[in-house]
Amino acid sequence: MDMVQRPRRLRSSERLRKIVRETRMDKASLVYPMFVVEGSNIKEEIPSMAGQYRYSVDRMGEKLEELAEAGVGSVMLFGIPDIKDEAGSQAYAQDGIVQKAFRRAKEICPQLYYIGDVCMCEYTSHGHCGVLCGHDVDNDKTLELLAKTALSQVQAGADMVAPSDMMDGRVAAIRSTLDAHGFINTPIMAYSAKFASAFYGPFRDAADSAPAFGDRKTYQMDYHNRREALKEVMLDVEEGADIVMVKPAMAFGDLIRETKDMVDIPVAAYSVSGEYSMIKTTAAAGFIDETSIMCEVAASAYRAGTDIYITYFAKELATCMDEGRIG
Ligand code: PBG
Numbered sequence: 001m002d003m004v005q006r007p008r009r010l011r012s013s014e015r016l017r018k019i020v021r022e023t024r025m026d027k028a029s030l031v032y033p034m035f036v037v038e039g040s041n042i043k044e045e046i047p048s049m050a051g052q053y054r055y056s057v058d059r060m061g062e063k064l065e066e067l068a069e070a071g072v073g074s075v076m077l078f079g080i081p082d083i084k085d086e087a088g089s090q091a092y093a094q095d096g097i098v099q100k101a102f103r104r105a106k107e108i109c110p111q112l113y114y115i116g117d118v119c120m121c122e123y124t125s126h127g128h129c130g131v132l133c134g135h136d137v138d139n140d141k142t143l144e145l146l147a148k149t150a151l152s153q154v155q156a157g158a159d160m161v162a163p164s165d166m167m168d169g170r171v172a173a174i175r176s177t178l179d180a181h182g183f184i185n186t187p188i189m190a191y192s193a194k195f196a197s198a199f200y201g202p203f204r205d206a207a208d209s210a211p212a213f214g215d216r217k218t219y220q221m222d223y224h225n226r227r228e229a230l231k232e233v234m235l236d237v238e239e240g241a242d243i244v245m246v247k248p249a250m251a252f253g254d255l256i257r258e259t260k261d262m263v264d265i266p267v268a269a270y271s272v273s274g275e276y277s278m279i280k281t282t283a284a285a286g287f288i289d290e291t292s293i294m295c296e297v298a299a300s301a302y303r304a305g306t307d308i309y310i311t312y313f314a315k316e317l318a319t320c321m322d323e324g325r326i327g
Helices: 008-013 012-018 060-070 096-110 137-154 170-180 199-209 227-239 248-263 274-282 288-304 313-324
Strands: 030-037 045-047 050-058 075-078 113-118 160-163 189-193 243-247 267-271 308-311
Touching: 008 012, 030 060, 030 096, 030 288, 045 189, 045 199, 050 060, 050 199, 050 274, 060 096, 060 189, 075 096, 075 199, 075 308, 096 113, 096 137, 113 137, 137 160, 137 170, 160 170, 170 227, 189 227, 199 274, 227 243, 227 248, 243 248, 243 308, 248 267, 248 288, 267 288, 274 288, 288 308, 288 313
Parallel strands: 030 050, 030 075, 030 308, 075 113, 113 160, 160 189, 189 243, 243 267, 267 308
Antiparallel strands: 045 050
């Protein structure tokens, strides 16, 4: 055969395949989401997320050290309070669960970078991401509480805040509150294109945060929409976001790519609880190989353009990167 182009040539050995790899991944870009609860001596497995646990503050060190050891860059903390009320007041309490967790984490494991998820749904009795006016979330009233929440997390030691509520104007509100208190160098990673997704099911079980009525579709986005997602991204950039996020990741690779091509700041992608649990349960049933699928899915997010990857598999991926299996 007279062929000049033989793409198989560059696939002929493992060494060469690694040399010509187009997508490079780094452990420093991995973010591990972690749940903290009130109480002591608690490490309880989340039923819908095999291998994931809720930790009390006194036990979280075990996990943090493991992550630091593995070379994972950051941890994103989610607080699960004992008391939930209409206004989600534990979200911004000085001695709230996540505030206590930040103080402790910075003390016992300062080599990790700590991000605070800023939202009300784990803290409100009705499970919605803000304060209600009738049956709908009151956008502008919620902004004040989100800004207070972000500030309280930063005061407790959070290195970065990540608003996940999808209220209009929250990035600007948080930025001005942080600036007014002197935290001009604390970055905001905005959950910009966050879709109303059934992939969050296991998380809501983990955080006991399913809405008591209705759904989140008046604030989280309709997954049919791409231009709207890009508009949300642009608005967050204009409001001062330092990093923009697309969430979920697995079914939204197109938007990770489009976001990456559009903005000149880092892009994050969140591989959410349902993505994790689908892999875990299917692998446990023996139908797929867990590690191989985990690697393939992670590489797809980076290939789509993400710079930062938030995943419950952070530690396992770090190990695979060390072993040269991916990255
Ligand atoms: C809080 C929040 C959620 C997730 C991250 N932040 C839940 C939701 O919006 O319902 C989901 C994360 C996951 O599924 O892993 N609003």
